[in-house]
Amino acid sequence: MSNVAEARLLSKWYGQVIGLNNFSIEVPKGITGIVGPNGAGKSTFFKLLTGNIKTNVGHLRVLGEEPWQNPSLLAKIGFCPDYDFLPPDLNGREYLRFVAGLHGMDSVRTATRVNDVLGIVSMVKDADRVMGGYSKGMRQRIKIAGALLHEPQLLLLDEPLTGTDPLIRKEMIDLVKDLNKVHGHDVIVSSHVLHEIERMTHQVALIYKGRSVASGDISEIRRLMSDHPHNIVLEGRGLVPLAQTLLTKPYTSSIELRPDRLGMYVRVDRPEEFFDSLPELVAGTGCELERVESLDDDLESVFRYLVG
Amino acid sequence: MLMSLNVIGLRTVAAFSARKLLMNRRWMLVMLLGALVALVMGYAATEDGANLDFASDLMVILLLAFLLPVLSLIYGASMIRNEMDDRSIVQVITAPLDRRISYLGYYIGLVMVLCLLITVVTSIGGLAFLIFSPERAGGAQLIITFIALQYLGVLVYSALFLFLGTLMRQPIYLGLIYIFIWEGFIASVPGSIGKLTIRHQLEVVASELTDLGSVAWTSGDWVVSVLALVAVTVVLVSIGAFVFRQEEVA
Numbered sequence: 020m021s022n023v024a025e026a027r028l029l030s031k032w033y034g035q036v037i038g039l040n041n042f043s044i045e046v047p048k049g050i051t052g053i054v055g056p057n058g059a060g061k062s063t064f065f066k067l068l069t070g071n072i073k074t075n076v077g078h079l080r081v082l083g084e085e086p087w088q089n090p091s092l093l094a095k096i097g098f099c100p101d102y103d104f105l106p107p108d109l110n111g112r113e114y115l116r117f118v119a120g121l122h123g124m125d126s127v128r129t130a131t132r133v134n135d136v137l138g139i140v141s142m143v144k145d146a147d148r149v150m151g152g153y154s155k156g157m158r159q160r161i162k163i164a165g166a167l168l169h170e171p172q173l174l175l176l177d178e179p180l181t182g183t184d185p186l187i188r189k190e191m192i193d194l195v196k197d198l199n200k201v202h203g204h205d206v207i208v209s210s211h212v213l214h215e216i217e218r219m220t221h222q223v224a225l226i227y228k229g230r231s232v233a234s235g236d237i238s239e240i241r242r243l244m245s246d247h248p249h250n251i252v253l254e255g256r257g258l259v260p261l262a263q264t265l266l267t268k269p270y271t272s273s274i275e276l277r278p279d280r281l282g283m284y285v286r287v288d289r290p291e292e293f294f295d296s297l298p299e300l301v302a303g304t305g306c307e308l309e310r311v312e313s314l315d316d317d318l319e320s321v322f323r324y325l326v327g
Numbered sequence: 328m329l330m331s332l333n334v335i336g337l338r339t340v341a342a343f344s345a346r347k348l349l350m351n352r353r354w355m356l357v358m359l360l361g362a363l364v365a366l367v368m369g370y371a372a373t374e375d376g377a378n379l380d381f382a383s384d385l386m387v388i389l390l391l392a393f394l395l396p397v398l399s400l401i402y403g404a405s406m407i408r409n410e411m412d413d414r415s416i417v418q419v420i421t422a423p424l425d426r427r428i429s430y431l432g433y434y435i436g437l438v439m440v441l442c443l444l445i446t447v448v449t450s451i452g453g454l455a456f457l458i459f460s461p462e463r464a465g466g467a468q469l470i471i472t473f474i475a476l477q478y479l480g481v482l483v484y485s486a487l488f489l490f491l492g493t494l495m496r497q498p499i500y501l502g503l504i505y506i507f508i509w510e511g512f513i514a515s516v517p518g519s520i521g522k523l524t525i526r527h528q529l530e531v532v533a534s535e536l537t538d539l540g541s542v543a544w545t546s547g548d549w550v551v552s553v554l555a556l557v558a559v560t561v562v563l564v565s566i567g568a569f570v571f572r573q574e575e576v577a
Contacts, residue, residue, distance in 0.1 A: 033577060069421050072575040088572065094423035104415040108350050120339025121422035123332030165418070 022047055023173050023205045024068060029077030031063055038063035040229035042077070046207055050199045052216030053209040055226035061209040062101060064226070065177045068207070069098050082173060094122065097166030097204075101178035103158060107151030111142055111161045114150060115168055122169040136164040139202065140194065156187035163194070167204070174198060176208040180215055192218050213240070248272065249290040250314040254282040257306035264300055268293075284314075336424035340432025341439065348402055348440045357398065361448040364389050369455035378462045379469055383540025385456070386473045390449055391529055392514075395480045396506045398444060403437055403488030404498035411576060420576055427568035434489055434564055441481045449474050465539070472536045480529050483556050486563035487525075493571050525559075528552040 024046040031038040039060045053061050066072045067079055070086035070093070079085065084092045105114060112133060119129035137143045140160040145153070150161065159179055166174055176195065180188050196219055198204045210216045216223055217237050224234035233240060253261070258276065262283055265271045270293055272286040287293040290313065301308055371377060371385055407430075410416035419429050453470035457463050487505075491498035514524040521527060531547035 066577065071417070071420055072577055090423045090425050092423075093421055096421070098417070098421045100414070100417055102414055104413070104417050106347065106415065117339060117343050118418060118422075120335055120343075121419060121424055123335045123424070125331070125335070169423075 023082060024207065025078075025080045026064075026067075027078040029067070029079055030075050031067060031072065032075055037229050039067070042226075042229060042231050044224050044231045044234060046224070047222060048205050049222060050195065050206045050208065050220035052220050052223045053207060053226060054211065054213050054216050054223055055209075056211050059211075059226040060229040061211075061226055062177055063229075065098070065100070065175050065207075065209070068175055069093065069096060094169065095172045097169065097171035097174045099159075099162045099166040099174070099176045099179060101181060101209075105150045105153075105158055105161065108149060110149050111137070111146040111153075111164075114161065115146075115164060118165040118168050124169065132168050132170070136167045139167060139197075140164045141190075154187075155182045156184070156191070159183060159187075159191065160194075163198075167198070167202075172205060174204045174206045176206060178209055178211070180210060180212070188215070195219050248286060248288050249293075251285045251287060251290070251293070252282065252310065252312050252314060253285060253308060254310040255306055255308040256281065257304070258283050260304040261300060261306045264304055268296070332424065333428050336422065337428050337432045337435070340419060340424070340429050341435040344406065344433050344436035345439045348406065348436065349443075353401060356401065357444055357448070360394055360398070361451055364394060364448055364452035365455040368452045369459050372456045372459035377456075377460050379460075379465055380540045382453070382456050382460070382466070383469060383473075383537060383542060386449075386452070386469070387530065387533070387540065387542050389452065390445075390473055390477060391480065391533075392511065392526055394448060395445065395477050396484055396510060396525075399441060399481060399484030400488050400499065400502040400506060402441060403485050404492040404502050406437055406489055406492055407433055407571070408492040408496070408498060416576060426572040430489075430493070430568040430571040431564065434485060434567070437485045437489055438481055441485060442478055445477045445481060446474055449477065469537060469539055472533070476529055476533050476536065479532060479553070479556060480525060482560045483525050483563075486560045486567065490563050490567035490570070493567050493574070522547070525556065528556050532556075 022045045024044070026042055026044045029039055029042040042060065042064070053064065055061050063072070067074060068081050068086055070089055073087040081092060082095050086092055109117070115133045115136065116129055119132065124132065133146075134143070137146050140163050142157065142160050142164060145157055150158065153161065163174075163176065163179065166176070179195065180191055183191060192215065195206060195208055199206050206220075208216065208219060213223075221237045222235075223237050223240055225232045225240065258280060262274050262276055262285075265274060265285060270287045270289040272288055274286075275284045277283060285293070297311070367389060368382070368385055371381065407416065410419075420426065422429075449470060453466065453473070457466040457470075460466070488498065488502055491502055495501065510524050510526050514521050514526050527545075527547075529552075530542050530545040531552040532549045533542045534545040534547070535549035537543055
């Protein structure tokens with residue numbers, strides 16, 4: 020079995036709302052990032068993988084098995100959802116004992132594993148505090164500890180970095196990488212921020228409006244991002260000569276100069292060429308640029324471009 | 328291995344769901360209801376002619392007809408439904424435990440909590456009556472009888488309202504209609520239809536357990552009533568477990 024999960028022409032809808040639409044993906048071993056804007060269908064995909072919901076149409080296999088109404092499969096999966104569900108009156112250690120009980124672990128194994136996973140997520144010190152007083156980062160860690168407790172083959176981490184500060188975010192990224200490299204878990208991790216996923220893995224799938232729009236190595240995704248048309252805003256003084264020069268360039272699609280002549284919007288087909296030539300053009304036309312910003316250097320615009 | 332998973336899992340769900348119910352702020356409502364029962368029974372004991380027959384009648388109205396179904400509804404209908412709404416149920420449904428076993432765990436947890444609350448409230452109410460009543464002989468036995476009777480009621484009402492809470496998003500309304508229209512009104516309608524209530528079946532069992540109060544004159548075969556209540560419980564728990572297994576949790 021080379022893939023940990025496979026979906027083929029999968030569709031899931033909730034009444035009139037489509038969660039996933041003809042969604043196909045092959046998730047290999049290792050760490051795979053699922054990237055897409057909010058509402059793209061990432062959480063729906065995770066719920067299907069854990070058998071919380073069933074597919075309307077299509078084929079889904081997780082570790083070679085059908086997940087819906089298959090509790091034995093859940094012994095091989097650890098799930099960390101994006102929302103907060105931790106009971107605030109329990110402490111971290113009590114919560115993990117509860118999770119261990121749900122997995123049928125006896126008291127000896129529970130004691131060992133609880134200490135192990137607390138060590139892995141660096142929560143030993145705070146394990147005896149009630150979770151109601153935990154920070155966002157601590158809550159994420161203890162959720163991951165709960166998902167790790169029964170030593171699953173596959174870990175599903177839904178937006179584990181959401182709401183965490185930069186320092187915690189870096190630690191979490193390192194943790195996710197270690198979960199694969201050091202502890203040997205296959206990981207499917209989701210985010211709506213590409214560069215966060217990029218720091219964890221090169222294997223990425225993009226989801227947009229319930230469809231898988233691209234998957235593969237991150238360098239391919241980056242190439243798509245740099246190839247698609249960009250809208251760029253330029254602000255400064257003496258922009259008219261720069262606009263006239265830009266209009267002669269083959270990569271320029273259109274230019275819209277603001278009435279105050281202190282700003283303009285440039286649409287370019289090949290942004291790499293534009294950015295490469297910009298310093299020379301600025302020097303040649305004598306304009307004084309104060310701001311250069313690509314309005315489309317984000318995933319949403321890439322998704323829109325990819326789905327036409 | 329599977330046996331071990333099911334036994335430990337069942338025990339875990341029952342223990343943690345019971346703890347969750349007890350930690351909930353609803354205990355304030357239970358305290359209020361308990362105080363109300365104690366107040367009414369204590370006050371009633373000071374009236375002329377207050378005796379254990381009177382106490383028995385009071386317990387039928389306050390406990391069997393009111394407190395038992397209302398407490399069961401408050402706790403039972405919200406147990407799984409609240410966890411679905413706040414999504415804390417994710418931990419249970421992503422564990423390798425058959426959902427039918429999990430459901431049974433919830434049911435056992437609910438029954439344990441309700442039995443505890445019923446014991447406390449009935450004891451407080453009964454003692455309040457006995458403290459102020461001139462007639463006390465046999466009072467303790469009456470309290471124990473009504474506690475035992477309500478344990479039987481807890482089994483059925485818990486099964487009913489836990490099922491409703493699993494099936495519906497707003498189970499409280501139907502539950503209230505059931506308690507006050509079916510159990511309250513229909514039970515008082517003359518003829519055989521009134522016998523199709525949990526309350527009536529409990530009163531038939533009560534008639535076997537005590538000679539005190541008008542409930543002692545309820546006609547019917549107590550064995551049939553016990554069997555009917557147990558059968559309804561088994562059917563409701565089975566259907567509830569089936570529904571829970573089939574339910575998608577988004």
